[in-house]
Amino acid sequence: MLEKASHDSLFRPLEKGRLKKEEIRRPGVSQAKESFRRVLKNKLAVTGAIILLLILFFAIFGPRMVPYSYSDQSLASGNLSPDGKHWFGTDDLGRDMWARTWYGARISLTIGVAAALIDLVVGLLVGGISGYMAGRGKLGDRIDNGLMRIVEILYSIPYLLVVILLLVVMKPGLWTIVIALSITGWVSMARVVRGQILQIKQQEFVAAAQKLGTPHGAIILKHLFPNMLGIIIVNLTFTIPNAIFAEAFLSFIGLGVQAPIASWGTMANDALGVILSGQWWRLFFPGFMISLTMFAFNVFGDGLQDALDPHQAKD
């Protein structure tokens, strides 16, 4: 028997009838709210998010802050280093680098987000169907196998080859790049989604829902989808920078958006010839912006991953 006296000070018997039985007394915290709170606590994730918001802000308002457009040429004021008039300097055609840099941000962000969204939708559909049908009779397995064969083949084609070939067939431009990037890009999302579904499908609550006669649609929407959301969002934060990177890369080898449209990749490519003659600002600003965006997305994604992963919550 425990000593009674030592516990009296800590515990007191509950008066009967003071509390209702099984009453929920604390406000419920939804998973989303809890995750959001954890993201806010993660300094790196917040830093990344703030940088991204700043880049977004300047992408929208930056070009309007100066009286030059991204395509205005003026040979008289070519190759100027940054000063009070041209904050980021000018290029060899006298185009204002500030306007071009932020206009390029629009192009890069649009391509990144659009390509990532297409990847998401196609990847969810293919991965979802594949994962859900697996183990559901002969037909189900066949569908799963067929889809996974396609994914496997696409996965082992170097994406750049497909992209380059497509860019040659279609007219170079913003949407061509988006399409070219998504044609191979959805594969990794599909793999992730399928893996997740296979895993979640095995769990008791799905089996319970099935036994209770919940229709397929409801199981997918209410049980499978919410449980994958974290991983999908994290995957998105890595897909977007990859697409931005790929665009910069394509523009850099001359297959990206065409002049006079600026993107960070084309600007860096243009600067390559003059880097040795000391015009550092030509490479620095687009290069710095690409790096900063990559950094912000990666840091934000990492933070998000930690925050959404319940196993790591206590670390």
Next chain:
Amino acid sequence: MKFILKRLLTMLLTIWVITTLTFVIMHTIPGDPFSSDSDVLPEEVLNNMRAKFNLDKPLPFQYLLYLKNLASFDLGPSIESETRNVNTLIAEGLPVSALLGFQALVIALVFGLILGIIASLFHNRTIDYAAMTIAILGISVPSFILAPLMIKVFAVQWGMLPVASWGTWKHTILPSVALAAGPLAIIARFTRSSMLEVLKQNYMKTADAKGLGAAGIVVKHGIRNAIIPVVSFMGPLVAHLLTGTFVIEKIFAIPGLGKYFVDSIFNRDYPVILGTTIFFSVVLIVTLFLIDLSYRLIDPRIKLSSRGD
């Protein structure tokens, strides 16, 4: 054995799909290798040239002929270069690109692993933060930004290394490092997080308890278990190095394979486009296959299965 056979069949199928796709896409592009010469040369000459490369034959015939030659590893003539065929182009460019890629791979693996392991052993200490800062910088700065910066600093300002071009071993240093930086950072991060996971395991405590020294624990029990995620990254890594060489070879004016590939697209040099595409795909596919095989060597618990998951 059954697994290996099945995989080999899938690989052949993949290569066939790639060949067919490339062939179809290539021929839907308006124009042909000679359409840019049409104002310089008379039509009869152009038609003769087309006939020489079988371009006047119906497409299905050209396609079957190509497949037939491909089966005997003959990638056909180059239209642009009169003296060399695609096989010789690859034979000339490959050693250059392969050396570059191999050096980058070694740099990325060695330094990535070291950085990741050190970071994990000093978890949440200054060394860890420093290593991870380097890693995240490596991921953030694209190779085509890093390379010009390195040229500027090491070649122009300090004059330690040649600016560009190819020849001596000194020429290979800057391009290899520029190519390796991104993969190095990713490997370091993978290694760190999987080492952290492994260090928590009970068998690590057992190894410690039975008196195995710190080095022994890390090498024998730690790295071997932590390396699986790193190995599975090797596939994307090789793909990354392949595509990375395009840009690096352009920046450093290196006569490798990537240059031929990009040039061939702009020249509509059909056999070179097909040949280099197939070659790159084969390299990637074979790498993916070898990686799958190596899992088993590293971790005998992993069973080979033909399913893709």
